Each structure stands twice: as structure tokens, then as C-alpha cells.
Amino acid sequence: MAELLIEIGFEEMPAPWLSGLGEQFQARFVEAASREFLEAKDVSVAWTPRRLVLRADLPSRQADREEPVWGPALKVAKDGAGAWTPAAQGFARKNGVAVTELLHSAFRASESSLDAALFLSGCAELLDAFCSEGEAEDKVYRLALAVVRAAEAGANPELLGRYLEAWLLRLHGLYPPLDRCAGCGALLSSSLLRYHQPAHGFVCDTCLPASGPVLSLPARALLGQFFSNPPDTLVGAAATPARELEAFHRTLIGAHLERELRAPRVIREVTREGAR
Numbered sequence: 001m002a003e004l005l006i007e008i009g010f011e012e013m014p015a016p017w018l019s020g021l022g023e024q025f026q027a028r029f030v031e032a033a034s035r036e037f038l039e040a041k042d043v044s045v046a047w048t049p050r051r052l053v054l055r056a057d058l059p060s061r062q063a064d065r066e067e068p069v070w071g072p073a074l075k076v077a078k079d080g081a082g083a084w085t086p087a088a089q090g091f092a093r094k095n096g097v098a099v100t101e102l103l104h105s106a107f108r109a110s111e112s113s114l115d116a117a118l119f120l121s122g123c124a125e126l127l128d129a130f131c132s133e134g135e136a137e138d139k140v141y142r143l144a145l146a147v148v149r150a151a152e153a154g155a156n157p158e159l160l161g162r163y164l165e166a167w168l169l170r171l172h173g174l175y176p177p178l179d180r181c182a183g184c185g186a187l188l189s190s191s192l193l194r195y196h197q198p199a200h201g202f203v204c205d206t207c208l209p210a211s212g213p214v215l216s217l218p219a220r221a222l223l224g225q226f227f228s229n230p231p232d233t234l235v236g237a238a239a240t241p242a243r244e245l246e247a248f249h250r251t252l253i254g255a256h257l258e259r260e261l262r263a264p265r266v267i268r269e270v271t272r273e274g275a276r
């Protein structure tokens, strides 16, 4: 804390004005300090007909805070071959971060809608959680870029979220094969996918029971679509299969990261609020 004293001299002022002036001075000062992220304490004013004095205790510096800094557009930040351009490197250097951390700037919350903003923040958190391990970075970057472009082109954010999760898990070797039993290796028939946690995969009829969850045929079809199509094909409304996959992915991601991501929880809470 530092003590601040302000003294203002003026021509003689009519006595009845002085208390009002003092009150205004104090109120304006507190407002101005808080605009500058400084909390004024023990503020007092005093006056004579020619003088107005204010004293206050102020923190000697502002508290640290985070502010987003937007860098170059993605198409400028990466060249045709997918390498970081000097523009991106310069921006990263100027801001004291590694160029790979610029992934976040690809996901700045769009101004368009709450859904899109929530989706993008969820993506950023997911990528952050997976990228901190330093594996598969180039593939992850290209995946992220494709998803962002699809979002810009109007693909469905909820489907894109599931798509991103599915591919992130797959690129990290965490998505169980859809066609082989994790218990005995037999070909899985084209029926429901029954997940068995101890086997880290889907199991066939012979290897039942499974711990769950069980993915429906439409959910399995949606996964097939994810793994064989680019994300900009994900148009149209998301439906029950996407919710099934959300719960399933949460299980896989949670088991891998040994924690639950914050953004998806916030999204669920906001969605529930909105549904009320």
C-alpha cells in the first residue's frame, strides 16, 4: 500500500458548495482508481474555502491479470506446407510464448454466438490438455485447423466437438477399434458397440458382459462418419447419437487425463440453464 495525497487549490468557493464538492471528488476518485484496477482504501476528503484535499491508501501496483492478445490470422500464421511462418514466430517471440502455444489463438471465441464461443473454448481446453504431452502435434494442428475452418463454414458445433474428441483420442491411440473385439480379437459384427473398461475396448458377444457404456447403431454410424469424412461435412442438427458419444468420450478422456475437463462441464451447465 502507498499513501496518496491530492491537493487542489482554487479561488474562494461559497461555503455551502464545499461538502458536495468533497463528496463528488471522493466518489470520482474511487471510480477512476477502480477503472485502473486499483482498490482505494481509507479514502477521506477535507476542505477549506480555497482548498480541497483527498487522501487514500492505494496498492503500489496493479495486480497481475491475463489479457488475450490476438495474433496474425491463421492463413498468415501457417504456410501452404503447414509450417509456422515468420509472422507467427515473430508474434510468439514478442509475447514470450512457444509458437505451439499459438494454437489457442486459432480458437479465439467468435463474436457470432454463445454456442460457437462455448464450442471454441471447449476445443481450446481439449487441445491444450492433449497437446501438453507434446505428442502428435503436427497432426493435431492440422486437425484443429480443419475443425476451425469447418466451424467458420457453418458446420454444426456440437458434431464438430465430438469429431474433434474422436480424432484427438484416435491420434493418441486412445480410441478403441470399432471392428475388433478387445477381448478375443474377433471381428465385431455390425451391431451395438459394447464398451468394456477393463479391456479398454468394445467386446464381442462371446466376451460379454461389458462394463458399458453401450453405443447404439446410430452412434456407431456417426463414428464411422467421423473417421471417414472431413469435418466440413458435419452439417445439420446434432441428435441423440452425438449425446451418446459425448458421454462416451468423456469417459475415455477422463480416464486418460485422470481429470474432467472444465469447459464441457460449463457447457452442459449452461445448456441446462438455457433449457429451463
Ligand SMILES: [Zn+2]
Binding pocket: 181, 182, 183, 184, 185, 186, 203, 204, 205, 206, 207
Ligand atoms: Zn471377444
